Amino acid sequence: MGDNYTLEVNNLFKHYTQRIKGNNRFSTVKKTVKAVDGISFKLEAGEVMGVIGESGCGKSTLAKLLTKLEYPTQGEILFNGESSDEMIKKDRLRYKRTIQMVFQNPFDTFDPRNSIEKIIVETLKMHNIGKTHSDRVSTAINAMEKIGLSPAGDYLHRFPHELSGGQLQRISILRTMLLKPKFLIADEPVSMLDVSVRADIIKMLQDLVRNSDTALIFISHDINTTRYISDKIVVMYLGRIVESGTTDYVLHNPVHPYTKTLISNCASINMDEKTDVIKIEGEPPTPIDNGPGCYFAPRCYMKKDICFKEYPEQKVIEENHFASCHFINSN
Amino acid sequence: MALLSIKNENVIYKVKNKNIHAVNNVSFDIEPQDSLGIVGESGSGKSTLALSMLRLLPKKIAEVSGEVIFEDRNLLTISEDELRDIRWKEISVVFQKSMNSLSPIHKIGSQMSDIYMLHNKTASKAEVKNKMTELLELVNLPPRVYTMYQHELSGGMMQRVSIALSLMHNPKLIIMDEATTALDVITQGQILNEIKELEKRLSIARIMITHDMSVVANTCKKIAVMYAGYLVEFGYVDDVISNPNHPYTRGLLKSFPTLKGERGVLRGISGSLPDLSVQHDGCIFESRCPERSESCHKEKPGTVILENGRMVMCHSAGRR
Numbered sequence: 001m002g003d004n005y006t007l008e009v010n011n012l013f014k015h016y017t018q019r020i021k022g023n024n025r026f027s028t029v030k031k032t033v034k035a036v037d038g039i040s041f042k043l044e045a046g047e048v049m050g051v052i053g054e055s056g057c058g059k060s061t062l063a064k065l066l067t068k069l070e071y072p073t074q075g076e077i078l079f080n081g082e083s084s085d086e087m088i089k090k091d092r093l094r095y096k097r098t099i100q101m102v103f104q105n106p107f108d109t110f111d112p113r114n115s116i117e118k119i120i121v122e123t124l125k126m127h128n129i130g131k132t133h134s135d136r137v138s139t140a141i142n143a144m145e146k147i148g149l150s151p152a153g154d155y156l157h158r159f160p161h162e163l164s165g166g167q168l169q170r171i172s173i174l175r176t177m178l179l180k181p182k183f184l185i186a187d188e189p190v191s192m193l194d195v196s197v198r199a200d201i202i203k204m205l206q207d208l209v210r211n212s213d214t215a216l217i218f219i220s221h222d223i224n225t226t227r228y229i230s231d232k233i234v235v236m237y238l239g240r241i242v243e244s245g246t247t248d249y250v251l252h253n254p255v256h257p258y259t260k261t262l263i264s265n266c267a268s269i270n271m272d273e274k275t276d277v278i279k280i281e282g283e284p285p286t287p288i289d290n291g292p293g294c295y296f297a298p299r300c301y302m303k304k305d306i307c308f309k310e311y312p313e314q315k316v317i318e319e320n321h322f323a324s325c326h327f328i329n330s331n
Numbered sequence: 332m333a334l335l336s337i338k339n340e341n342v343i344y345k346v347k348n349k350n351i352h353a354v355n356n357v358s359f360d361i362e363p364q365d366s367l368g369i370v371g372e373s374g375s376g377k378s379t380l381a382l383s384m385l386r387l388l389p390k391k392i393a394e395v396s397g398e399v400i401f402e403d404r405n406l407l408t409i410s411e412d413e414l415r416d417i418r419w420k421e422i423s424v425v426f427q428k429s430m431n432s433l434s435p436i437h438k439i440g441s442q443m444s445d446i447y448m449l450h451n452k453t454a455s456k457a458e459v460k461n462k463m464t465e466l467l468e469l470v471n472l473p474p475r476v477y478t479m480y481q482h483e484l485s486g487g488m489m490q491r492v493s494i495a496l497s498l499m500h501n502p503k504l505i506i507m508d509e510a511t512t513a514l515d516v517i518t519q520g521q522i523l524n525e526i527k528e529l530e531k532r533l534s535i536a537r538i539m540i541t542h543d544m545s546v547v548a549n550t551c552k553k554i555a556v557m558y559a560g561y562l563v564e565f566g567y568v569d570d571v572i573s574n575p576n577h578p579y580t581r582g583l584l585k586s587f588p589t590l591k592g593e594r595g596v597l598r599g600i601s602g603s604l605p606d607l608s609v610q611h612d613g614c615i616f617e618s619r620c621p622e623r624s625e626s627c628h629k630e631k632p633g634t635v636i637l638e639n640g641r642m643v644m645c646h647s648a649g650r651r
Contacts, residue, residue, distance in 0.1 A: 055486070055515045164603065194372045195542050199586040199599035221515040224588040228597055251590065265520035266590055277520060283485055 005080055005182050007043040007066075007099075007215065012036055012075035014061055014239075018288070034287040035061040036072075037239035045182065048209060048216045050230030050247065052223055052262065056284045058239040059219045063185045066217070067101045079182070093127055100176035104188040106168035110160040116171060117156040123175055143174050147204055166197035170204065177208050184209065185217045190225060202229055223266045227251055232320070235259045238287045238295040245321030256323045257302050294326070302327055333360035333400075334536050335384075335504060340397035342376070342383045342560075349608040353379045355560040357397075359642075363503070366530065366537045368547030368568070370583065371557035374604050377540045380557070381506050385418055401504075420450060423497035425490075427509035432493065433481040439492055440477035447499055466495040471525060487518035494522070498529065506538045511546065523550050544587050548572055556580045559604055559615045562634075566641035576643040578620050614646065622647065 014036040019028040036058045043049055051059050064070040066077060068088055077084040079098060088095045103109050110119055120140040121133065130136040137156070144152035147170055160168060169189060176184060186205065190198040206229055209216045220226045226233065226247075233250050235243040235258065243256040254260045257278075264278045280299045287295070294300070297307035304326070312326045342354035354376045361367055369377045382388050383395045384406060399406040401422065406414065426432060434442055443466070444459045454462075464474050470491040481489065490510065497505055507526075511519045527550055530537060539551055547554050547568060554571050556564040556579065564577040575581045582600040602619040605611065613628040614620070620627065626646050635648040 054517055166603075195544070195583060196372050196586050196600040199588075199597035200601075202588075202597055203599075223516065224590055227590060228588045262516060263590065265516050277524070279521070279524070280517065283487055283518060 005045045005215075007183055008078040008081075009039060009041050009066075010076050010078065012039045012062075012065060012077065013073045014058075014065055014070060015073045031288050034239050034290065036065060037287065038075075039236075039239070039241055041234060041241070041244065043183070043215045043217070045215055046209070046213045047232065048206075048218060048230045050226035050233040051217060051219045051236060052221060052226055052233065053236035054221065054262075054284050056286070057236045058287075059221075059236055060187055061239075062236075063101060063187045063217070063219055066183075066185060067099055068095065097127060097179045098181060099183040099185065100179060100181040101185040101187065102169075102173050102176055102189050105192050106165055106172050107160065107192075109172050110168070112160055115157050115159055116163070119160075119171070120175055120178070124178060127179055129178070139178065143178055144171075147174055147208075148200075164197075165193050166201065169193060169197075169201055173201070173205060173208065177212065177214075180212060181214060183215045183217070185219070187219045188221070189218075191220065191222065198225065205229065223251070223262060235262065238284055238290060240295060240324070241322075242296065242325070243321075243323040245318070245323075249318060249321050255317055255321075255328050256325050257300050258296050259323075261301075294324075334363045334365070334402065336360040336398075336400045337384070338398040338400070340380070340383065340395070340399065342379050342388070343394045343396075344392055345394060346392065351607045353393075353560050353607065354383065357557075357560075357562045359555060359562065359565055361504070361536055361538065364530070364534050364536055365553060366539065366551040367553045367555060368539045368541060368551035369555045369557060370542060370544060370547055372542065372604065374559075375557045376560040377557055378508055379560075381424070381508055381538065381540055384506075385422060385424065386414060387424075419446075419497075419502070420500040421502050422504045422506065423500070423502040424506045424508060425493050425497045425510045427512055433489060435481050437480075438477070439479055439481065439484070443477075443492075443496060443499070446496060450500060462499075466499060467492075469498065469529065470495045471521075487514055487522065490514060490518075490522060491525075494526070498533070498535075501533060502535060504536045504538070506540070508540045509542075510539075512541060512543065519546075526550070544572075544583060556583070559607060561615050561644060562642070563616065563644045564642065566637075567639060570639060570641060576637070576641070576648050577616075577645050578622050579616050582619075582621075614644075 016033040016035060018031045018033050020031050022029040039062065051062065053059050061070065065072050068084065079087065084095065117137065117140065121136045124130055124136045124139065130139055141152040144155060149155050149167060149170060190201050193201060202225060205216065218226060218229050230247050232245060233247045234241050235256065237258050243250060243254065243259045250259065251263060254263055261278045261280050278301060280301065291308060292310060293308035294312055297303045300307065306326050312324045314322050314324045315328050316322055317328065338358050340354055340357045344351040344353055357380060371377050384399050386406065395407055401417065440463055443463050447459055447462060448454060463477060467474060467476055472488060472491050476484065476488065511522055514522065523546065539547065541547060551568055554566065554568045555562055556577065558579045564571060564580045571580060572584065575584055586597060586599045588597055600619055605615060605618060613630060614632050617623050617627045632644050632646045634642050634644045636642055
């Protein structure tokens with residue numbers, strides 16, 4: 001494993017089949033829900049990628065596909081050119097050590113009957129890290145002291161319900177980082193937490209990722225927070241990437257109407273700047289039978305006839321800045 | 332005259348030989364058609380304050396003292412029957428988890444009509460149905476929602492149903508307890524805009540409980556910052572956000588990431604809430620305050636009243 005450890009995702013699809021009541025009383029019609037619909041991206045070691053979008057746009061399905069909690073319908077995930085399917089067949093644990101995930105709700109992440117000690121040590125034992133029990137405990141204590149849970153001895157014998165959300169989320173992140181993963185996926189890691197704690201968790205994630213050269217995929221619908229942590233950003237809508245690029249490029253010069261809408265709806269505490277909020281109607285529809293045209297067309301404020309006829313191709317706007325919309329003049 | 336005025340309210344929870352002081356000496360006024368945002372960390376007593384106003388806390392555990400005057404009536408002392416008339420008709424509440432408060436086995440329409448019939452027993456069926464469709468329209472929901480079940484709606488739609496329910500009897504005051512926290516950016520934006528417009532149209536006063544400063548900054552006129560049961564800062568949103576006077580308010584504002592400007596280091600407030608079951612001699616925020624001094628440890632700061640109705644509870648308030 002060199003420094004250039006990369007994750008490559010090629011044309012990833014995940015379709016779910018759903019049975020819907022048909023015309024006849026007893027007949028059912030099969031419909032396909034396209035949760036992830038052709039996603040490709042590349043991530044290098046040490047990079048932080050933010051994924052934003054409304055709820056129901058396939059962000060979490062993407063995370064599940066990457067960690068192999070769900071299997072893709074089509075497409076491949078390559079780690080350094082090695083297919084993830086091969087990897088998981090050969091050595092399940094090595095795959096799990098390569099890519100780890102932090103979940104949204106820290107209270108649901110842990111077994112309520114296990115003490116913090118057991119939670120951490122069990123994981124280490126499963127992955128054959130450390131030789132003896134006391135070895136593993138000391139690893140856990142060291143790591144906990146480093147992230148500000150001190151004295152760590154106090155926490156070891158507590159149970160998850162005895163800790164606050166912020167502390168639990170720290171332990172959740174710590175547990176994944178002890179395995180030294182090459183990739184970490186954080187699925188809305190701060191949305192359940194208090195404002196005053198959020199900043200600390202973000203900072204901790206940032207430090208850990210920087211120190212160990214881990215690539216991070218940060219999934220969130222909070223654009224402000226995502227901006228602080230990520231180097232590049234991907235905007236998803238109904239299973240497709242509509243715009244991607246370097247964080248500040250995308251957020252300061254958004255070109256896709258969906259990105260513009262998201263950003264304009266983003267609340268700010270700065271009283272001086274009053275931006276015009278772009279209003280769009282409704283919520284993202286369930287991705288069943290989305291037409292031949294642009295998926296965003298029905299809600300778009302710029303829609304024209306062409307939008308309903310064909311899906312726009314991805315265009316290059318600047319270096320490392322892509323978007324799919326008919327009304328972009330590519331350079 | 333103030334629509335609602337709270338005077339020296341205290342709430343004490345009595346649990347297992349411990350007395351937890353959840354709300355301490357809080358006083359403020361709300362004018363008609365005002366909008367007030369209450370912000371603070373979880374556990375700072377925001378929800379307790381709101382629930383105690385309507386006597387929704389369990390009587391055996393919670394001890395409420397002080398005065399809550401709503402249109403010349405003290406809500407804490409009037410009889411249960413009188414209070415029942417005020418609840419929902421004049422003061423209504425929207426909670427965070429609206430999906431939990433709707434019944435999964437009744438259609439939205441029949442649930443809503445039930446509540447309406449409870450307060451207007453003589454209403455005819457057609458009249459109720461008309462009223463319900465009107466309400467749904469008010470919050471931008473299609474009329475087909477009337478015959479749908481709770482599980483067929485998305486989070487945003489359910490929250491709208493909750494808001495429609497709370498507006499049913501044209502209340503004078505509406506309390507929104509983290510009503511938009513669970514929604515995503517666009518839906519939150521849509522709902523907040525709708526609320527603002529409804530307020531103008533129906534002239535309602537609103538109390539908004541949230542931990543999201545940006546929601547308050549965009550939708551409220553006044554702000555109350557609470558910490559560990561104390562009201563540490565109160566004033567107009569513009570004043571407080573552009574010039575926060577209490578170190579806790581400053582900390583909260585600093586931990587909020589912004590979209591524009593420098594991507595500096597985000598700073599949280601270190602430490603956590605103090606144990607509320609023990610008496611604190613000094614300032615309640617002292618242990619976490621970056622600007623603490625000798626006097627903070629010894630003496631409780633009084634509430635300093637500054638210009639423009641601004642109140643700050645800090646020793647160093649108004650000195651700079």
